[in-house]
Amino acid sequence: MDPDGDLNPDTDDLPLRANTNHILVRHYVLDLTVHFDSKVISGSIVLFLEPRSGVRTEAGGSQDGFTSKYKEVDALEDGKKELETTTTKVEKMCGDAESIQSSSLWHTTSGGEFTLVLDCCDLDVSKVEEVDVTSVAAMLSRFPEVTSKMSGDVSRKPQAAFIQNLISMPSSQWRQQHQLFSLCGRAPGAQDGSTLQFHRDRWSLQVRKNGVTSPQEFPCALRICYETKPAGGSVRWTKDQDNRVCVYTAGSPINNRALFPCQEPPVAMSTWQATVRAPSECVVLMSGEEQAVPAEDGDTHFLTWNYYVTMPMPASTFTLAVGHWQQVTAEIPPELEKGVRDGTDCGKTAKLGPEYGQWTEAERVSRLGSSSSEVVKGSPLQTGSRDQTTCVDSAFCYSSLEDEGLSVTDYSGMVDDGISCSHGDYPCRFTERSAWSQRVIPHRVFSPACLLQKAQMGVLKLLPQCLAAAHAVLGVHPFPRLDVLIVPAGFSSLGMARICHEISHSWFGLVIGARDWTEEWISEGFATCLEDIIWAQAQQLSLEEKTEQFDLKALLRWRRLSDELQNSKEELQILRPNMEKTGQVSESGSSTVKHALNPEKPFMQVHYLKGYFLLRFLASQVGEQQFIEFFQLFVKKYHGHLILSQDFLQMLLISFPGMERKGLTLGAIYADWLDQPGIPKWLYERSAVWSQARLVEEVKAEVVKWILLSQSHHGKGRKRKRMEPKVNYKELTSDQLVMLLELLLEESELSVASLRALQRTYSLQNQDAEVRHRWCELVVKHAYAQAYGDVEHFLIHDQAMGVYLYGELMVQEDPEQQALARHCLSLVQGEMDQSARRVVEEMVL
Numbered sequence: 001m002d003p004d005g006d007l008n009p010d011t012d013d014l015p016l017r018a019n020t021n022h023i024l025v026r027h028y029v030l031d032l033t034v035h036f037d038s039k040v041i042s043g044s045i046v047l048f049l050e051p052r053s054g055v056r057t058e059a060g061g062s063q064d065g066f067t068s069k070y071k072e073v074d075a076l077e078d079g080k081k082e083l084e085t086t087t088t089k090v091e092k093m094c095g096d097a098e099s100i101q102s103s104s105l106w107h108t109t110s111g112g113e114f115t116l117v118l119d120c121c122d123l124d125v126s127k128v129e130e131v132d133v134t135s136v137a138a139m140l141s142r143f144p145e146v147t148s149k150m151s152g153d154v155s156r157k158p159q160a161a162f163i164q165n166l167i168s169m170p171s172s173q174w175r176q177q178h179q180l181f182s183l184c185g186r187a188p189g190a191q192d193g194s195t196l197q198f199h200r201d202r203w204s205l206q207v208r209k210n211g212v213t214s215p216q217e218f219p220c221a222l223r224i225c226y227e228t229k230p231a232g233g234s235v236r237w238t239k240d241q242d243n244r245v246c247v248y249t250a251g252s253p254i255n256n257r258a259l260f261p262c263q264e265p266p267v268a269m270s271t272w273q274a275t276v277r278a279p280s281e282c283v284v285l286m287s288g289e290e291q292a293v294p295a296e297d298g299d300t301h302f303l304t305w306n307y308y309v310t311m312p313m314p315a316s317t318f319t320l321a322v323g324h325w326q327q328v329t330a331e332i333p334p335e336l337e338k339g340v341r342d343g344t345d346c347g348k349t350a351k352l353g354p355e356y357g358q359w360t361e362a363e364r365v366s367r368l369g370s371s372s373s374e375v376v377k378g379s380p381l382q383t384g385s386r387d388q389t390t391c392v393d394s395a396f397c398y399s400s401l402e403d404e405g406l407s408v409t410d411y412s413g414m415v416d417d418g419i420s421c422s423h424g425d426y427p428c429r430f431t432e433r434s435a436w437s438q439r440v441i442p443h444r445v446f447s448p449a450c451l452l453q454k455a456q457m458g459v460l461k462l463l464p465q466c467l468a469a470a471h472a473v474l475g476v477h478p479f480p481r482l483d484v485l486i487v488p489a490g491f492s493s494l495g496m497a498r499i500c501h502e503i504s505h506s507w508f509g510l511v512i513g514a515r516d517w518t519e520e521w522i523s524e525g526f527a528t529c530l531e532d533i534i535w536a537q538a539q540q541l542s543l544e545e546k547t548e549q550f551d552l553k554a555l556l557r558w559r560r561l562s563d564e565l566q567n568s569k570e571e572l573q574i575l576r577p578n579m580e581k582t583g584q585v586s587e588s589g590s591s592t593v594k595h596a597l598n599p600e601k602p603f604m605q606v607h608y609l610k611g612y613f614l615l616r617f618l619a620s621q622v623g624e625q626q627f628i629e630f631f632q633l634f635v636k637k638y639h640g641h642l643i644l645s646q647d648f649l650q651m652l653l654i655s656f657p658g659m660e661r662k663g664l665t666l667g668a669i670y671a672d673w674l675d676q677p678g679i680p681k682w683l684y685e686r687s688a689v690w691s692q693a694r695l696v697e698e699v700k701a702e703v704v705k706w707i708l709l710s711q712s713h714h715g716k717g718r719k720r721k722r723m724e725p726k727v728n729y730k731e732l733t734s735d736q737l738v739m740l741l742e743l744l745l746e747e748s749e750l751s752v753a754s755l756r757a758l759q760r761t762y763s764l765q766n767q768d769a770e771v772r773h774r775w776c777e778l779v780v781k782h783a784y785a786q787a788y789g790d791v792e793h794f795l796i797h798d799q800a801m802g803v804y805l806y807g808e809l810m811v812q813e814d815p816e817q818q819a820l821a822r823h824c825l826s827l828v829q830g831e832m833d834q835s836a837r838r839v840v841e842e843m844v845l
Helices: 103-108 137-142 157-167 171-185 334-342 449-460 463-474 499-504 521-539 543-566 606-622 624-638 645-655 666-674 681-690 694-713 718-722 734-745 752-762 769-781 785-797 803-811 815-831 834-844
Strands: 014-016 023-035 040-051 116-119 123-130 196-200 204-209 221-228 235-239 245-249 270-279 283-286 302-313 320-323 443-447 482-485 512-514 591-593 641-643
Touching: 023 171, 040 157, 040 171, 123 196, 123 204, 137 157, 137 171, 157 171, 171 270, 171 302, 270 283, 270 320, 283 302, 443 449, 443 463, 463 482, 463 499, 463 521, 463 624, 499 521, 512 521, 512 624, 521 543, 521 606, 521 645, 543 606, 543 681, 543 694, 543 734, 606 624, 606 666, 606 681, 624 645, 641 645, 645 666, 694 734, 694 752, 734 769, 752 769, 752 785, 769 785, 769 803, 785 803, 785 815, 803 815, 803 834, 815 834
Parallel strands: 023 270, 443 482, 512 641
Antiparallel strands: 014 591, 023 040, 040 221, 116 204, 123 221, 196 204, 235 245, 245 320, 270 302, 283 320
């Protein structure tokens, strides 16, 4: 059966092929080399596998067609048949069409053998072999009870027993365990003569062993030799702001399957360790728990970098970035100072950009990841201590619990000392008392040389207060360190990768993840909600200031969401598209991610915004302070777990029983917020309240001034203009500037003189990306040719955010604007994100 046969080729769903219900990868050992000349990462990956117990299928019973009939077998049971002794054979292939076995032949000649299925695409696999862990002396001495039974046994039993013992080592011995994993990863291939065959199709790599009919008999350690492809969807080869080559993991929509063969379903959580070789002048950054110290790789011009993680996590959380970056320090090194000041090495990016103080929410810190140092996405800080966590004051300021007649749950029975965990065994920071008082975790920031000073002022100095604020709101930092990388302009950040947002992902997105990838709101909605709370805490705003700031942000997000929902397909607006089938998979564990390959999806923000508003709605029902305290309890209970929406909502409803008395049942929340497109009634009502907030009224007053100024220019000559009285414009925050420009976009006419004055008054070309985006929209709408340079700069240096600006340039049917769109595309086409490029090319070409 064709493994793609169960998918309609016209749909935009992403297949997750791995048969995780049959067998799981428990640990990866990667050994990789980065080749910038050929834009390839080559090497090998060793998979340590564990069969799932109690699995049984019938012939043809597997939904994805990968698994033939086999019976349940205990991996360590006596009497298991020995494998025939034949010459080891490795299938070599360079692509689907050149596979040694055709797709149809592969699926008709299985002979009842079990097939390991891994998620894989855009990889050239050259070899798959079983690893002989019995050749590792340290394994023999570490597990003598297995060694004593080996005499004369040429079957799989010792191999399986060694791996099972290795996987089962307690977390207190993780260092010894990782050392053994590393030694096994370098062990030679098994010499028992059995044959491993493999086949790769569009979305998977499939492996069989002659005579093996069940996962319990399947080899427990495999080495796969491969290399990536230059155009592979998981890694991006480009140039940084210094015009120097770099590569980094691109993430969604296909995650890491084009970087290494893996099990992509979130339930396949594993640990990993990696050795990466890169040119000696490069720095290698990865998600990992300790800062890597590079070592020379023999007499080559390469250095080796080693990283690892001890917390089992989905393969999608693995991040990698290699480039010619500098670490940002409190003082700029003298040898770099001149280049920083004049920007001579900054390529196209040096001339314009946010002023130092305007990097406060750093668009360029694209996706500050917080997994034990998620590096292609940055994050924060220094160290400090505090005896106990504190909570943010009420930020949303809705009616009190007493006014609503709701009862507050007694949390005393749920609060513990932070020591007890319900997840599997791993070295967890939640069990370390010292971690609970560590307000700021160790951190590093990396940047191209030309942006060192801006990164120092706009990122490095902010991180300690942001990390400390996150600790105050959510408690212990789940990971021991954090790296921040200022990524190239083409990174798909959508301008939402703000520092506090990305710090929030340490808790929601990493240490607590979604069990079903379609429920993205669990990560992005939570982080969007928490970014406001953490940022307000970092600024030490008063209750009134927080309320005003949050109302303004809520109105801006409401306008963005409303606009998006009016211009998108309904099926892309649903937060829980699988509805009651959410979290369900096939018998083998395979599934699909609904709409994951839709080209519009990477540029939609409904999961951020609608998810954020759902959480604001819930906070309005229980009280802001109580809601934050509930967040802390939820993190304590569910850290280290994958969750569905119902896990969060059910715990909330149990904690606050008064909600159900008001009709807020699980079903009602599903119906209003998660399972339907469009906008819930509550959101319409609240938007009217936000529209009357003080900060919004200030903006409206300024809009009137600008409209009057524009009108005063119509039909007037130069002499009258000179007589106009000077207008005093109020200083506005960045969020207020966004609102100002959005409201001015609603005007059908604005004079050239007023646009010139607007640009000069607020230095719009030097503001953050959100402001500059609205300014560019205004320029395009009113064909303000004098500022077309600002539009060109934005399209070159803020590529992800500028996608739909191309459409606005084209739809005006202005030859000069259309020429500008084509010119900008020609400049950045080769370095654009693949998804963005496809969308833009469709609009422009």
